[in-house]
Amino acid sequence: MATILQLGAGELMKHSIRQIQALGHRVYAVDKNSTAPAFAIADGHAPIDLIDADGITDYARDIGADSILAANEAGVLAAAQASQRLGLPSLSPDVAIKALDKGLMRLAWRAANLSQPNFVIVDDVVGIPLAARKIGYPVIVKPTRNWGSRGISRVETPSDLAWSIDFAAQYKRHDAQFIIEECIDGTEMSIEGLVKDGTVSILAKADKEHQQHPRFRVTMGINYPANLPEAILQQADDLISDAAKALGLDNCAVHAEAMVSNGQVYLIETGARPGGGHIFGQIVEAVSGVCMPQALTQILLGEAVDIRPKYQRGAVYRFFAPPFGIFQAAQGVEAARQLEGVLDFGFQLSTGTVVHALENGAERPGYCVTTGASRAEAMSIADKAVSMMGYTMKAIT
Numbered sequence: 001m002a003t004i005l006q007l008g009a010g011e012l013m014k015h016s017i018r019q020i021q022a023l024g025h026r027v028y029a030v031d032k033n034s035t036a037p038a039f040a041i042a043d044g045h046a047p048i049d050l051i052d053a054d055g056i057t058d059y060a061r062d063i064g065a066d067s068i069l070a071a072n073e074a075g076v077l078a079a080a081q082a083s084q085r086l087g088l089p090s091l092s093p094d095v096a097i098k099a100l101d102k103g104l105m106r107l108a109w110r111a112a113n114l115s116q117p118n119f120v121i122v123d124d125v126v127g128i129p130l131a132a133r134k135i136g137y138p139v140i141v142k143p144t145r146n147w148g149s150r151g152i153s154r155v156e157t158p159s160d161l162a163w164s165i166d167f168a169a170q171y172k173r174h175d176a177q178f179i180i181e182e183c184i185d186g187t188e189m190s191i192e193g194l195v196k197d198g199t200v201s202i203l204a205k206a207d208k209e210h211q212q213h214p215r216f217r218v219t220m221g222i223n224y225p226a227n228l229p230e231a232i233l234q235q236a237d238d239l240i241s242d243a244a245k246a247l248g249l250d251n252c253a254v255h256a257e258a259m260v261s262n263g264q265v266y267l268i269e270t271g272a273r274p275g276g277g278h279i280f281g282q283i284v285e286a287v288s289g290v291c292m293p294q295a296l297t298q299i300l301l302g303e304a305v306d307i308r309p310k311y312q313r314g315a316v317y318r319f320f321a322p323p324f325g326i327f328q329a330a331q332g333v334e335a336a337r338q339l340e341g342v343l344d345f346g347f348q349l350s351t352g353t354v355v356h357a358l359e360n361g362a363e364r365p366g367y368c369v370t371t372g373a374s375r376a377e378a379m380s381i382a383d384k385a386v387s388m389m390g391y392t393m394k395a396i397t
Contacts, residue, residue, distance in 0.1 A: 001025055003028065003063055008075055012277055015280070028045060030056060031050065050072070068083050069293075077097060095249065099247055099271055100145060101144050103144040109243060122177060125168075128178055131180040139181060142178070187261075189258045190219075192204045192283075193240065194307045201307040203290050204315075205237075221318050224283070224316070224378070232265060236265045256268075257270075290308075315371045326396060327350075328394060336368070344368075355393070368386055370382045
Protein backbone atom coordinates (compact mmCIF):
# COMPACT_ATOMS: atom_id res chain seq x y z
CA MET A 1 0.00 0.00 0.00
CA ALA A 2 1.37 3.37 -1.05
CA THR A 3 0.46 6.87 0.05
CA ILE A 4 -0.53 9.20 -2.80
CA LEU A 5 -0.91 12.95 -2.37
CA GLN A 6 -3.35 14.39 -4.91
CA LEU A 7 -3.17 18.12 -5.55
CA GLY A 8 -6.75 19.23 -6.07
CA ALA A 9 -9.96 18.21 -4.33
CA GLY A 10 -12.85 19.64 -6.30
CA GLU A 11 -16.08 17.72 -6.81
CA LEU A 12 -14.91 16.05 -10.01
CA MET A 13 -11.63 14.97 -8.42
CA LYS A 14 -13.54 12.45 -6.31
CA HIS A 15 -13.36 10.15 -9.34
CA SER A 16 -9.57 9.94 -9.35
CA ILE A 17 -9.38 9.53 -5.57
CA ARG A 18 -11.79 6.60 -5.62
CA GLN A 19 -10.01 4.95 -8.54
CA ILE A 20 -6.59 5.23 -6.89
CA GLN A 21 -8.04 3.94 -3.60
CA ALA A 22 -9.40 0.96 -5.57
CA LEU A 23 -5.77 -0.02 -6.23
CA GLY A 24 -5.37 -0.40 -2.47
CA HIS A 25 -3.54 2.88 -1.87
CA ARG A 26 -4.16 5.67 0.62
CA VAL A 27 -5.01 8.98 -1.03
CA TYR A 28 -4.52 12.29 0.71
CA ALA A 29 -5.64 15.57 -0.86
CA VAL A 30 -4.87 19.26 -0.62
CA ASP A 31 -6.82 22.25 -1.91
CA LYS A 32 -6.90 25.90 -0.88
CA ASN A 33 -10.67 25.52 -0.36
CA SER A 34 -10.99 24.33 3.24
CA THR A 35 -14.35 22.72 2.43
CA ALA A 36 -13.27 21.12 -0.87
CA PRO A 37 -15.79 18.37 -1.74
CA ALA A 38 -13.25 15.58 -2.31
CA PHE A 39 -11.87 16.01 1.20
CA ALA A 40 -14.85 13.96 2.36
CA ILE A 41 -13.59 10.77 0.69
CA ALA A 42 -9.82 11.24 0.98
CA ASP A 43 -7.86 9.35 3.63
CA GLY A 44 -6.60 12.69 4.87
CA HIS A 45 -6.58 16.29 3.72
CA ALA A 46 -5.24 19.77 4.32
CA PRO A 47 -6.27 23.27 3.12
CA ILE A 48 -3.11 24.12 1.14
CA ASP A 49 -2.99 26.15 -2.07
CA LEU A 50 -1.93 24.06 -5.07
CA ILE A 51 0.82 26.55 -5.92
CA ASP A 52 2.29 26.49 -2.39
CA ALA A 53 5.33 24.28 -2.93
CA ASP A 54 6.58 24.77 0.65
CA GLY A 55 3.25 23.81 2.20
CA ILE A 56 2.88 20.81 -0.10
CA THR A 57 6.44 19.68 0.66
CA ASP A 58 5.82 19.82 4.41
CA TYR A 59 2.49 18.00 4.18
CA ALA A 60 3.84 15.32 1.84
CA ARG A 61 6.70 14.73 4.29
CA ASP A 62 4.30 14.54 7.24
CA ILE A 63 2.10 11.88 5.61
CA GLY A 64 5.01 9.91 4.14
CA ALA A 65 3.84 10.39 0.55
CA ASP A 66 5.25 7.97 -2.02
CA SER A 67 4.17 10.17 -4.93
CA ILE A 68 2.56 13.54 -5.58
CA LEU A 69 -0.05 13.66 -8.33
CA ALA A 70 -1.09 17.01 -9.80
CA ALA A 71 -4.66 16.58 -11.02
CA ASN A 72 -4.70 19.92 -12.82
CA GLU A 73 -2.40 22.58 -14.24
CA ALA A 74 -2.32 24.72 -11.11
CA GLY A 75 -0.42 22.05 -9.17
CA VAL A 76 2.12 20.93 -11.79
CA LEU A 77 5.02 23.11 -10.71
CA ALA A 78 4.50 22.69 -6.96
CA ALA A 79 4.28 18.90 -7.44
CA ALA A 80 7.60 18.93 -9.28
CA GLN A 81 9.29 21.16 -6.71
CA ALA A 82 8.01 19.22 -3.70
CA SER A 83 8.87 15.87 -5.29
CA GLN A 84 12.41 16.99 -6.07
CA ARG A 85 12.95 18.13 -2.49
CA LEU A 86 11.65 14.83 -1.12
CA GLY A 87 13.36 12.57 -3.65
CA LEU A 88 10.06 11.36 -5.13
CA PRO A 89 9.62 10.47 -8.82
CA SER A 90 8.45 13.46 -10.85
CA LEU A 91 9.24 15.90 -13.60
CA SER A 92 12.04 18.31 -12.80
CA PRO A 93 10.86 21.86 -12.00
CA ASP A 94 12.57 23.13 -15.17
CA VAL A 95 10.58 20.70 -17.31
CA ALA A 96 7.38 21.53 -15.42
CA ILE A 97 7.83 25.22 -16.18
CA LYS A 98 8.28 24.47 -19.90
CA ALA A 99 4.96 22.63 -19.80
CA LEU A 100 3.27 25.61 -18.12
CA ASP A 101 4.78 28.60 -19.90
CA LYS A 102 3.45 28.95 -23.44
CA GLY A 103 6.46 31.00 -24.49
CA LEU A 104 9.06 28.49 -23.27
CA MET A 105 6.92 25.74 -24.77
CA ARG A 106 6.95 27.32 -28.23
CA LEU A 107 10.66 28.04 -28.07
CA ALA A 108 11.35 24.36 -27.30
CA TRP A 109 9.18 23.32 -30.24
CA ARG A 110 10.89 25.83 -32.52
CA ALA A 111 14.27 24.34 -31.57
CA ALA A 112 12.90 20.90 -32.47
CA ASN A 113 11.47 22.23 -35.77
CA LEU A 114 7.93 21.13 -34.94
CA SER A 115 4.77 22.34 -36.68
CA GLN A 116 3.19 25.27 -34.83
CA PRO A 117 1.82 28.78 -35.50
CA ASN A 118 4.24 31.66 -36.00
CA PHE A 119 4.65 33.59 -32.75
CA VAL A 120 6.34 36.51 -31.02
CA ILE A 121 6.99 36.74 -27.27
CA VAL A 122 7.07 40.17 -25.60
CA ASP A 123 7.75 41.23 -22.03
CA ASP A 124 5.11 43.92 -21.72
CA VAL A 125 2.08 45.40 -23.46
CA VAL A 126 4.16 48.00 -25.29
CA GLY A 127 5.56 45.35 -27.59
CA ILE A 128 2.24 43.75 -28.53
CA PRO A 129 1.19 46.07 -31.43
CA LEU A 130 4.51 45.65 -33.24
CA ALA A 131 4.41 41.90 -32.71
CA ALA A 132 0.86 41.75 -34.11
CA ARG A 133 1.90 43.66 -37.22
CA LYS A 134 4.86 41.32 -37.66
CA ILE A 135 2.64 38.21 -37.43
CA GLY A 136 -0.20 39.67 -39.51
CA TYR A 137 -3.88 39.83 -38.57
CA PRO A 138 -5.86 38.00 -37.36
CA VAL A 139 -3.76 37.07 -34.33
CA ILE A 140 -4.22 35.40 -30.96
CA VAL A 141 -3.08 37.39 -27.91
CA LYS A 142 -2.59 35.70 -24.56
CA PRO A 143 -0.45 35.67 -21.41
CA THR A 144 2.21 32.96 -21.40
CA ARG A 145 1.06 31.67 -18.00
CA ASN A 146 -2.53 30.96 -16.96
CA TRP A 147 -5.16 28.27 -17.42
CA GLY A 148 -8.78 27.78 -18.44
CA SER A 149 -8.62 30.09 -21.50
CA ARG A 150 -8.13 33.08 -19.20
CA GLY A 151 -6.85 36.16 -20.99
CA ILE A 152 -6.92 34.60 -24.47
CA SER A 153 -8.65 36.42 -27.33
CA ARG A 154 -8.67 36.60 -31.11
CA VAL A 155 -7.87 39.95 -32.72
CA GLU A 156 -9.23 40.54 -36.23
CA THR A 157 -7.94 44.06 -36.92
CA PRO A 158 -5.63 46.66 -35.31
CA SER A 159 -8.68 48.54 -34.04
CA ASP A 160 -9.57 45.51 -31.87
CA LEU A 161 -6.11 45.23 -30.32
CA ALA A 162 -6.46 47.64 -27.39
CA TRP A 163 -9.31 45.63 -25.88
CA SER A 164 -7.37 42.36 -26.24
CA ILE A 165 -4.28 43.86 -24.65
CA ASP A 166 -6.29 44.93 -21.60
CA PHE A 167 -7.95 41.51 -21.44
CA ALA A 168 -4.62 39.64 -21.56
CA ALA A 169 -3.04 42.01 -19.00
CA GLN A 170 -5.91 41.36 -16.62
CA TYR A 171 -5.01 37.66 -16.45
CA LYS A 172 -1.22 37.89 -16.75
CA ARG A 173 0.73 36.45 -13.83
CA HIS A 174 3.53 38.64 -12.47
CA ASP A 175 6.19 36.19 -13.67
CA ALA A 176 4.74 35.79 -17.18
CA GLN A 177 5.07 37.45 -20.57
CA PHE A 178 2.71 37.89 -23.51
CA ILE A 179 2.64 35.78 -26.64
CA ILE A 180 1.16 36.87 -29.97
CA GLU A 181 0.42 34.01 -32.36
CA GLU A 182 -0.63 33.46 -35.92
CA CYS A 183 -4.34 32.62 -35.97
CA ILE A 184 -4.82 29.28 -37.72
CA ASP A 185 -8.43 28.52 -38.57
CA GLY A 186 -9.51 24.91 -38.81
CA THR A 187 -10.52 22.03 -36.55
CA GLU A 188 -9.16 22.09 -33.01
CA MET A 189 -8.21 18.77 -31.43
CA SER A 190 -7.99 17.77 -27.78
CA ILE A 191 -5.58 14.89 -27.09
CA GLU A 192 -4.97 12.83 -23.94
CA GLY A 193 -2.07 10.51 -23.27
CA LEU A 194 0.49 9.09 -20.87
CA VAL A 195 4.28 8.91 -21.02
CA LYS A 196 6.19 6.05 -19.41
CA ASP A 197 9.95 5.61 -19.69
CA GLY A 198 10.11 7.77 -22.80
CA THR A 199 7.21 6.09 -24.61
CA VAL A 200 4.17 8.24 -25.37
CA SER A 201 0.80 6.50 -25.61
CA ILE A 202 -2.11 8.50 -27.01
CA LEU A 203 -5.34 7.30 -25.40
CA ALA A 204 -8.04 9.62 -26.70
CA LYS A 205 -8.39 12.21 -29.48
CA ALA A 206 -11.34 14.53 -29.96
CA ASP A 207 -12.41 17.45 -32.09
CA LYS A 208 -13.76 20.54 -30.38
CA GLU A 209 -16.66 22.94 -30.86
CA HIS A 210 -16.35 26.55 -29.74
CA GLN A 211 -18.69 29.31 -28.67
CA GLN A 212 -19.58 31.44 -31.66
CA HIS A 213 -17.91 34.70 -30.70
CA PRO A 214 -15.47 37.02 -32.50
CA ARG A 215 -13.05 37.19 -29.55
CA PHE A 216 -13.51 34.37 -27.03
CA ARG A 217 -12.58 30.82 -28.09
CA VAL A 218 -14.35 29.02 -25.24
CA THR A 219 -14.80 25.30 -25.79
CA MET A 220 -18.45 24.17 -25.76
CA GLY A 221 -18.09 20.59 -27.02
CA ILE A 222 -15.43 17.86 -27.12
CA ASN A 223 -16.37 14.87 -29.27
CA TYR A 224 -14.56 11.51 -29.22
CA PRO A 225 -13.10 9.97 -31.33
CA ALA A 226 -12.03 12.88 -33.54
CA ASN A 227 -13.86 12.92 -36.88
CA LEU A 228 -10.74 13.33 -39.02
CA PRO A 229 -8.96 11.26 -41.71
CA GLU A 230 -6.69 8.49 -40.47
CA ALA A 231 -3.63 10.21 -41.96
CA ILE A 232 -4.37 13.33 -39.89
CA LEU A 233 -4.91 11.28 -36.73
CA GLN A 234 -1.55 9.55 -37.21
CA GLN A 235 0.11 12.89 -37.90
CA ALA A 236 -1.36 14.19 -34.63
CA ASP A 237 -0.08 11.16 -32.70
CA ASP A 238 3.43 11.63 -34.06
CA LEU A 239 3.43 15.40 -33.49
CA ILE A 240 2.21 15.18 -29.89
CA SER A 241 4.79 12.49 -29.16
CA ASP A 242 7.54 14.71 -30.59
CA ALA A 243 6.18 17.72 -28.71
CA ALA A 244 6.25 15.87 -25.37
CA LYS A 245 9.81 14.72 -25.99
CA ALA A 246 10.93 18.22 -26.99
CA LEU A 247 9.64 19.50 -23.64
CA GLY A 248 11.35 16.67 -21.76
CA LEU A 249 8.10 15.13 -20.51
CA ASP A 250 8.39 11.64 -19.07
CA ASN A 251 6.47 9.49 -16.60
CA CYS A 252 3.52 11.85 -16.55
CA ALA A 253 0.17 12.60 -18.12
CA VAL A 254 -0.11 14.61 -21.34
CA HIS A 255 -2.96 16.93 -22.27
CA ALA A 256 -2.52 18.57 -25.66
CA GLU A 257 -4.38 20.84 -28.03
CA ALA A 258 -3.67 21.08 -31.75
CA MET A 259 -5.20 22.74 -34.79
CA VAL A 260 -5.81 20.99 -38.11
CA SER A 261 -5.81 23.19 -41.22
CA ASN A 262 -5.40 22.22 -44.88
CA GLY A 263 -4.11 18.76 -44.09
CA GLN A 264 -1.53 19.95 -41.55
CA VAL A 265 -1.53 19.59 -37.77
CA TYR A 266 -0.21 22.52 -35.72
CA LEU A 267 0.71 22.41 -32.03
CA ILE A 268 -1.21 24.79 -29.78
CA GLU A 269 -0.36 23.64 -26.24
CA THR A 270 0.87 20.55 -24.40
CA GLY A 271 0.59 20.21 -20.63
CA ALA A 272 2.24 17.72 -18.27
CA ARG A 273 -1.08 16.93 -16.63
CA PRO A 274 -4.38 15.20 -17.22
CA GLY A 275 -7.24 16.91 -19.03
CA GLY A 276 -9.57 18.89 -16.81
CA GLY A 277 -13.07 18.29 -15.56
CA HIS A 278 -14.40 14.80 -16.29
CA ILE A 279 -11.65 13.93 -18.77
CA PHE A 280 -9.17 12.48 -16.28
CA GLY A 281 -11.53 10.50 -14.08
CA GLN A 282 -14.18 9.30 -16.57
CA ILE A 283 -13.89 10.22 -20.24
CA VAL A 284 -10.48 8.75 -21.09
CA GLU A 285 -11.51 5.40 -19.63
CA ALA A 286 -14.86 5.48 -21.45
CA VAL A 287 -13.07 6.10 -24.75
CA SER A 288 -9.96 3.93 -24.41
CA GLY A 289 -10.56 1.36 -21.68
CA VAL A 290 -7.57 2.71 -19.73
CA CYS A 291 -8.29 4.06 -16.24
CA MET A 292 -6.06 7.14 -16.39
CA PRO A 293 -5.80 7.89 -12.62
CA GLN A 294 -4.78 4.31 -11.90
CA ALA A 295 -2.32 4.14 -14.80
CA LEU A 296 -0.72 7.47 -13.86
CA THR A 297 -0.38 6.37 -10.25
CA GLN A 298 1.34 3.15 -11.33
CA ILE A 299 3.69 5.16 -13.56
CA LEU A 300 4.60 7.48 -10.67
CA LEU A 301 5.24 4.49 -8.42
CA GLY A 302 7.47 2.86 -11.03
CA GLU A 303 5.17 -0.13 -11.44
CA ALA A 304 4.59 -2.13 -14.61
CA VAL A 305 1.47 -0.92 -16.43
CA ASP A 306 0.07 -1.29 -19.94
CA ILE A 307 -0.78 2.21 -21.17
CA ARG A 308 -1.92 1.21 -24.66
CA PRO A 309 -5.59 1.93 -25.48
CA LYS A 310 -7.80 -1.17 -25.51
CA TYR A 311 -10.39 0.25 -27.94
CA GLN A 312 -11.89 3.52 -29.17
CA ARG A 313 -15.50 4.15 -28.21
CA GLY A 314 -17.58 7.30 -28.36
CA ALA A 315 -17.87 10.01 -25.71
CA VAL A 316 -19.02 13.62 -25.61
CA TYR A 317 -18.19 16.42 -23.21
CA ARG A 318 -20.82 19.07 -23.88
CA PHE A 319 -21.07 22.46 -22.17
CA PHE A 320 -24.16 24.66 -22.28
CA ALA A 321 -25.62 27.89 -20.99
CA PRO A 322 -29.05 29.55 -20.92
CA PRO A 323 -29.96 32.12 -23.57
CA PHE A 324 -28.77 35.68 -22.95
CA GLY A 325 -30.76 37.51 -20.30
CA ILE A 326 -31.20 37.48 -16.52
CA PHE A 327 -31.35 33.91 -15.21
CA GLN A 328 -34.24 32.96 -12.91
CA ALA A 329 -34.53 29.17 -12.86
CA ALA A 330 -33.74 25.96 -14.76
CA GLN A 331 -35.70 22.77 -15.27
CA GLY A 332 -34.83 19.32 -16.57
CA VAL A 333 -31.54 18.49 -14.84
CA GLU A 334 -32.74 15.37 -13.02
CA ALA A 335 -34.53 13.98 -16.07
CA ALA A 336 -31.43 14.47 -18.23
CA ARG A 337 -29.27 12.68 -15.65
CA GLN A 338 -31.42 9.57 -15.91
CA LEU A 339 -30.90 9.02 -19.64
CA GLU A 340 -29.03 5.86 -20.53
CA GLY A 341 -25.51 6.72 -21.65
CA VAL A 342 -25.27 9.88 -19.54
CA LEU A 343 -22.25 9.59 -17.24
CA ASP A 344 -22.82 12.93 -15.57
CA PHE A 345 -24.99 16.00 -16.04
CA GLY A 346 -24.97 19.20 -14.07
CA PHE A 347 -26.04 22.82 -14.06
CA GLN A 348 -25.33 25.56 -11.54
CA LEU A 349 -26.13 29.24 -11.88
CA SER A 350 -27.27 31.74 -9.28
CA THR A 351 -30.65 33.40 -9.70
CA GLY A 352 -30.20 36.93 -11.03
CA THR A 353 -27.01 36.17 -12.96
CA VAL A 354 -26.75 38.11 -16.20
CA VAL A 355 -26.03 35.59 -18.94
CA HIS A 356 -23.71 36.89 -21.65
CA ALA A 357 -20.95 35.57 -23.88
CA LEU A 358 -18.55 33.35 -21.94
CA GLU A 359 -15.06 34.80 -21.47
CA ASN A 360 -13.41 31.58 -20.26
CA GLY A 361 -14.09 27.96 -19.43
CA ALA A 362 -14.72 28.63 -15.75
CA GLU A 363 -17.90 30.54 -16.63
CA ARG A 364 -19.69 27.57 -18.26
CA PRO A 365 -22.70 26.77 -16.02
CA GLY A 366 -23.81 23.45 -17.52
CA TYR A 367 -22.12 20.23 -18.56
CA CYS A 368 -23.14 16.90 -20.03
CA VAL A 369 -20.92 13.81 -20.29
CA THR A 370 -22.09 10.88 -22.38
CA THR A 371 -20.72 7.59 -23.65
CA GLY A 372 -21.72 5.29 -26.49
CA ALA A 373 -20.46 2.54 -28.73
CA SER A 374 -19.69 5.19 -31.34
CA ARG A 375 -19.15 8.94 -31.60
CA ALA A 376 -22.54 9.33 -33.28
CA GLU A 377 -24.34 7.50 -30.48
CA ALA A 378 -22.65 9.55 -27.76
CA MET A 379 -23.47 12.79 -29.61
CA SER A 380 -27.11 11.78 -30.04
CA ILE A 381 -27.45 11.11 -26.32
CA ALA A 382 -25.85 14.48 -25.49
CA ASP A 383 -28.18 16.29 -27.91
CA LYS A 384 -31.21 14.70 -26.26
CA ALA A 385 -30.02 15.39 -22.71
CA VAL A 386 -29.23 19.07 -23.30
CA SER A 387 -32.52 19.56 -25.17
CA MET A 388 -34.38 18.52 -22.01
CA MET A 389 -33.23 21.69 -20.24
CA GLY A 390 -35.64 24.59 -19.88
CA TYR A 391 -34.96 28.08 -18.52
CA THR A 392 -36.90 30.92 -16.95
CA MET A 393 -35.24 34.18 -17.99
CA LYS A 394 -35.87 37.92 -17.70
CA ALA A 395 -34.94 40.36 -20.40
CA ILE A 396 -32.05 42.73 -19.79
CA THR A 397 -33.44 46.27 -19.62
